[in-house]
Amino acid sequence: MEDMLLYSSLSLLLLLAIAFKFLLQTRTKHKHHPPSPPSLPILGHLHLIKKPLHRTLYHFSQKYGNIFSLRFGSQLVVIVSSPSAVEECFTKNDIILANRPRFLVTKHVAYNHTTMATASYGDHWRNLRRISALEIFSTNRLNMFLGIRKNEVKHLLRKLSRNSCQGFAKVELKSMFSELTFNIIMRMVAGKRYYGEDVKDEEEARQFREIMKEISGSAGPSNPQEFVPLLRWIDRRRWEKRLMKLANRADAFLQGLIDEKRSMEEKGNTMIDHLLSLQKSQPEYYTDQIIKGLIQVCVGHFSLLLLLLLIFVVGNRC
CATH class of the missing domain: 1.10.630.10 (Cytochrome P450)
Known part of the structure; x- marks a missing residue:
């Protein structure tokens, strides 16, 4: 019983620490990101994602504009729905946006992020x-x-x-x-x-x-x-x-x-x-x-x- 209480207390402290870190990052480091809906600690906006996805994103674009951001847990996602902005992403800013997110599946299955579809620009x-x-x-x-x-x-x-x-x-x-x-x-x-x-x-x-x-x-x-x-x-x-x-x-x-x-x-x-x-x-x-x-x-x-x-x-x- 004592061990269970100890593990429960440690888990609670860990969750609180992660939540505090997430909120701190959201208020400081990410203050220049595009607008986004209110988020939850740890989960970010995952709880808001409903099927079909394209309708959910369309609903957000109507409220937050053609460029907005979401946080899928620890991953920041920026959604661009303006044709002119998309064109700029693939021309003027293509190198800046050329890197890929590093997932566990690409680490192990894609030779530690070294295939053309998973490697960073370089x-x-x-x-x-x-x-x-x-x-x-x-x-x-x-x-x-x-x-x-x-x-x-x-x-x-x-x-x-x-x-x-x-x-x-x-x-x-x-x-x-x-x-x-x-x-x-x-x-x-x-x-x-x-x-x-x-x-x-x-x-x-x-x-x-x-x-x-x-x-x-x-x-x-x-x-x-x-x-x-x-x-x-x-x-x-x-x-x-x-x-x-x-x-x-x-x-x-x-x-x-x-x-x-x-x-x-x-x-x-x-x-x-x-x-x-x-x-x-x-x-x-x-x-x-x-x-x-x-x-x-x-x-x-x-x-x-x-x-x-x-x-x-x-x-x-x-």
Whole structure:
């Protein structure tokens, strides 16, 4: 009983100390931030966030203006809804706003914040951007994979036609588009399909699907521990340890793809083949870790680019 009272008292003191520090920071350090609604200690504005999110943000913009701030726990978020201000953010002030927030998931899964999508602005990020622009996402490289995109769209259309061959039928397109995206990207990256038909290695495909599902479920905004560090202490770092295990599995999977291509002496025409050929002449710029980070970017952060390409393909009646 005495131990319970002691731990309860210590926990209460810790909460009070954190709340006092939060209020002090809000009144001094952050006094020049854009206007924001009243916030709570520790939680910030998390209690005000309701679904659908875009309507909540629209409601705030009507009250606080086109530029306002929210605090998601310990993370400051600035919302910009003015087209002219957004343009200024991506032109005049693009370097100032180029850094990324440091989440636990990007620390462990994204090689300690060193992939192009998670690294802070600097020499390393500029090098990754150069490699991506020239060797992966250039018009010439993407045109080389036009046949893959057309073929996967045809796969989808055939599947849809089979579902509706007896008349009109309801279909769930979200999962179909997700599988389409992953199949296109992984055929471009490694020459393999992991969803639907023509999957050559079912066990490897199962591992890939599980890893992608876990990474998606662990993304920064989906876990409150990313915004309220106190919850990590309460959880005793169990969630972070799961992230570390996930990172090890993802790294081993990607390394397996690289080793497989290396053993075949880069005879294929995939992105990994191309990057490994560059690794021979410039090993300091194309290390295995950089290649794995580039694969992560291809898989997890360029869906919008792929969507635009798909619109182009469908528009050309593939």
